[in-house]
Amino acid sequence: MNNIKKNRLKDQAFKIWGIGCTFLGLILLCIFIGSILIDGIQRIDWEFITNLPSRKAERAGIFTALMGSVWILVLTTIIALPLGIAAAIYLEEYAKKGRLSSLLEINISNLAGVPSIIYGLLGLEIFVRILEMGASILAGSFTLALLILPIVIVSTREAIKAVPKSIRDASFALGASKWQTVYMQLLPASFGGILTGVILALSRAVGETAPLIVIGALAYVPFAPATPLDEFSVLPIQIFNWISRPQAGFEVNAAASIIILLAITFTMNAIAVYFRNKWQAKLK
Amino acid sequence: METKIKSAVIDPSIKKKHKLEAKAVKVYYDGFTAIKGIDMNIKANKVTAFIGPSGCGKSTFLRLFNRMNDYVDGFRMEGEILIDGENIYKKKVNVEQLRKQVGMVFQKPNPFPKSIFENVAYGLKIQGINDKKYLLERVEESLKQVALWDEVKDNLNKSALALSGGQQQRLCIARTLAVEPSIILMDEPTSALDPLSTAKIEELIYQLKNQYTIVIVTHNMQQAGRVSDYTAFFYMGELIEYDSSKKLFTNPEKKQTENYITGRFG
Known part of the structure; x- marks a missing residue:
């Protein structure tokens, strides 16, 4: 009792x-x-978004940093997507299960756990110095692409793995080659899952600061970048810069930029959730 | 038993009607012996049923004929499988080409998550056929062959997943027929279906055997009796008895066969 x-x-x-x-x-x-x-x-108003940086807090805008973030986002996607998806397809559908493939798998998981500043150092050495890209958007995008590659690979593999084996069987039994099965069945069926992973990875990339500071992204860029080889700033760096200024007006600016950055990541996450739900409904 | 099966083979008048032949076939999965040496001949334009308890190797044996075991980890085989006298496990054999000739229907209906039209046209599209008019003709023809055309002709762009289980399985058969194979392998095609859908599939098998050589794995003895001309009983990776279905079900030679078909084990 x-x-x-x-x-x-x-x-x-x-x-x-x-x-x-x-x-x-x-x-x-x-x-x-x-x-x-x-x-x-x-x-937050239209001018805050479209104004160039300024020494006066009330006239300063986030345009250059925002454009830098957009550039970085687009280029990182273009670089990381084909690499990550191809690697995932290889590991999931082509690689023979054995010691080599499990070694690869473990190390991809390890890569996902490497601190982002290390990626920054890697990017600084390889892209900025050896490949002579300078502290450009391109170098930043390659660095962030490396950073999110493990996430893209792992989530793409999960999405491909979730396609029922019976679909592969049916395709092979009709005389399809491996590539035809991947291209015409597995990728369309796992598209939503892949997209979800990619968007989540990108929303991480858009908030990254450390590796970009290491490769030499600037806190102050007078004009919005026009080519991938231009110098750049991104929103998180802009926020960091404003926060560390003594004038009170910049603190307000930083808060406003944080709202914009959060809005971007929340929107991306919402899109990811939307695709995931739609995709799950499709595979019943 | 050996002599019994061999004597059926030797008769020269029916020799050339052997569509499929297995010669001393053994299959291993990582050391486990799934098939322990089977010789068998399967006749053209007949329905041959494989029966036997779960794990007896009948599905593994069936999957040898379109090389679907190739992707299974640890799979290894010895012996020869001949289709129209050609060994399909020779090095230079094009597996994709082989599978166009040997269609397969699976246990659970497995339509692609695409439209009805795309499902049936897929086998042709992967051969590089993109002529819309021809595809539509073949889709219609194939769906008519499985008596599904009237049910879906207005909804060809609807998702195949919206169909009922029985309709899905007939769609899967239509998808196989569209490629114009000469042999159709069926791996328990009705085990996931209700009796009414099962009857429709059986009716279909009966009609298809004029044009195709059909091999069907089934757990359902009544079904084997109803649809097949020949029946093979497998047990523990061996072919125990193989005869006309009539003979095997009414007067089996082997005690094991009798025990199985009368429901004493399995």
Whole structure:
């Protein structure tokens, strides 16, 4: 009798504890977003987005950093997507299961765990110096592409793996080659899953700061970049720069930029979720 | 048993009607022996059923005829499989070409997550055929062969996954027929279907045997009796008995066969 009561009490206690844990993160996030909104929302207008940087806080805009981020995002996608998907297809469909493939697998997981600043150093040496790209958008994109490559590979493999074996069987039994099966069945069927992984990887890339600082991205760029070989800044670096200024006006600017950056990543995540749901519905 | 099977082979008048031949076939999976040496001949334009308890090797044996075991890790085989007298396990054999000649229908209906039209046209498209009019003709013809045309002709662009299980399986058969194979392998094609759909598939098999050589694996003895001309009983990786279905089901030679078909084990 007493024991049952005790158990029930424990049960209740754990439930409350669990609810607390679940909401703690969310509450902190809400407080953070709330305070940022209060600080920065009044600063956001069209001019803030389209203005070039300025020494005066009230005239400074994020245009160059935003364009830098967009450039980086597009180029990183163009570089990482074919590499990552091809590697994933090879590992999942072509590679013979054996020591070599498990070695590759372990090391790809290891790569995913390498701190991003290390990628920055790698990028600095290979892309900026050896390949003489300079502190350009191209060098930054290659560096970030390396950074997200493991994520793209792992999520693409998961998406391909999720296509039922019966689809492969059916395709092979009709006389399709491996490549035809990959191209006409597996990729279309796993498209949503691949896209989800890629978008999540990119939303990480868009928030990366450290590796770009290491390769020499600038905090102050007078004009928006026009070619991939131009110098650049990105939103997180811009935020970092503004935060570290003494004038109060720049703090407001930083808060406003954070809102824009968050809006970009949240939108990307929402698109990822949308595709994932749509894709799951398709595979029933 | 050996002599019994061999004597059926030796008769010269029927020799050339052997569509499929297995010679001393053994199959290993990582050391495990799945098929322990089978010799068998399968006649053209007949339905041959493979029966036997789960794990007896009948599905593995069936999958040898279109080399679907090739992708299984650890698969190794000895012996020869001949189709129209040609060894299909020779080095220079084009496996894709072989599979166009030997179609396969699987246990669970497995349509592609694409439209009905795309499902049936797929086998032709991968051969590089893109003539829309020809594709449409072949799709219609194939769907008519499986008696599905009237049910889907207005919805060819609808997803194949929206069809019922029985319709999906007939679609899968139509997809196979569209490639114009001469042999169709069926791996328990009705085990996931309701009795009504099963009856339709059986009816279909009966009609198809005029044009195709059909080999069907089934767990359902009544089905083997109904649809097949010949039946082979497999047990523990060996071919125990192979005879006309009538003979095998009414007067089997082997005690094991009798025990199995009367439901005493398996």
